[in-house]
Amino acid sequence: MIEIYGVLGSIMPIGLETYSDPASKQVMALVIRSRFEGEKYNFITPPESPLQVGVNFYESGDRIQPHAHLPRNTVVRSTQEFIWIKKGVVLLQLYNESQTQVHDVRLSKDDCVLLISGGHGFHVLEGAEFVEVKQGPFSKEQDKIRFEPRES
Secondary structure, eight states: OEEOSSOOSSOOOTTEEEEEOTTTOOEEEEEEOTTOOOOSEEEOSOTTSSSOOEEEOOOTTOOOOOOOOOOOOOOOOSOOEEEEEEEEEEEEEEEOTTSBEEEEEEEETTOEEEEOSSEEEEEEEEEEEEEEEEOSSOOHHHHOOOOOOBOO
């Protein structure tokens, strides 16, 4: 099993990219490319992360034992968002805590991104379809701030 969050001295799997704030070094996003290669189980977020993300590979005939997730109370201090680009091409723009753009990342069909910190925006380059996952309950009025980017 591979456990990765940023670069922990281990070799990054092919198709996994980490984007951090250049000043604070805080991880902002993890991109899982459609060409990702890894072991059978590849959890790319630490156990304490509010959103657990893994990329797993199964052989024909493998079975996942039936299971259920137990109810529990969890305090979520930050909202993370996972996006799968189902079709199209987009430019992901990442912003630091000062709302200054620090990265442009081109995402294409079947790429995924876990947005961890800072801000983000998208520019659709070719008609796109997203699948978006974030913790709930979610309130647009209480959980999101829109901003005009600052000049660097």
